[in-house]
Amino acid sequence: MVLASNNGPLRKDIEMKNRARMLISCPDQPGIVAAVSQFLFEYGANIVQSDQYTMDPEGGMFFIRIEFDLEELANRVEQLRADFSGVADKFKMDWSLSLASQKKRIAIFVSKEDHALLELLWHWRAGDLNADIAMVISNHPDMQSLVEPFGIPYYHIPVTADTKAEAERRQLEVVGDKVDAIVLARYMQIVSPSFIKHYANRIINIHHSFLPAFVGGKPYAQAHNRGVKIIGATAHYVTEELDGGPIIEQDVQRVSHRDNVEDLKRIGRHIERIVLARAVAWHVEDRIIVHNNKTVVFN
Incomplete structure (x- = not known):
């Protein structure tokens, strides 16, 4: 029998249980990061990583990857997707949301x-x-x-x-x-x-x-x-x-x-x-x- 250490697979699975990843691309404009962050804040999510990139800042495209933790994620993810669609429509986003626990x-x-x-x-x-x-x-x-x-x-x-x-x-x-x-x-x-x-x-x-x-x-x-x-x-x-x-x-x-x-x-x-x-x-x-x-x- 092999016991997982604090840095082993078991701990990693626990950390990933309530973690989600969001990928977003859309036309660049002010307010995108604020809108996404505010939405996740109101949901009670904790953003653990965020990376963004703007391709051609003058009228170009905006890209962002966000990882966040949310309690009871598996039970709430479908409602989260439905609610986020309003934000996505406003900024004409192409987006996806995946669960880190689902390999x-x-x-x-x-x-x-x-x-x-x-x-x-x-x-x-x-x-x-x-x-x-x-x-x-x-x-x-x-x-x-x-x-x-x-x-x-x-x-x-x-x-x-x-x-x-x-x-x-x-x-x-x-x-x-x-x-x-x-x-x-x-x-x-x-x-x-x-x-x-x-x-x-x-x-x-x-x-x-x-x-x-x-x-x-x-x-x-x-x-x-x-x-x-x-x-x-x-x-x-x-x-x-x-x-x-x-x-x-x-x-x-x-x-x-x-x-x-x-x-x-x-x-x-x-x-x-x-x-x-x-x-x-x-x-x-x-x-x-x-x-x-x-x-x-x-x-």
Whole structure:
């Protein structure tokens, strides 16, 4: 039997029981923060964190993320949502309210490379990824023996050029509405527009280059051919434009003329793991607002 320490999972669950997160975007104007703060004050809520950003202060957009605690939150959240709609309508807000105690469920799609998948599994097992991994789906059987010891369902759904539509139908059948987000952890398949529509701004991909450089296949070979001195990785939301969706996180590392393509791949795997883990953590913690083809990330 393992007892949780004061800083362990049990204490964290207690702290999150009455905590909510609010994401708001709206046209910038005076009084937004005051109105939201006053509303929460009158409800008896205690704001524990607030971050805001104004894009183009002259007639631009305003973004804010607020975390607050409210007693008996689970019993009051629906009424809170209904009452806040009046404030939201006044300021033309696009907004969401989520409970920190309700962990988001994710599905991980993977092919034959295991580094990005393993990083997520390690973070999840350590309690550093505040989500439930509902399933892993792969177009190859290779990762099954790695995943199953974690107690996570594994689905092998082969994909070929001739069976792609049927494979996606099967994937949709398996995933359905059971998850809040899909993570493409080096899933080496292009996802169709019809699949993307089911999970708009909820599919996160890791691309092995510093976008917008070297989109598409074999980016490390492309980078080597150009003799670059910096390589990187990019986590982004998936859209119909190949590797062109809103960027969530990026990182880079210096390389030299001595590094061949295999060296770049080896160095790049480390960057990919870190970048994807950050992006997924920020998504499940409601730290990202998508605006047009950009993101505001309150990290």
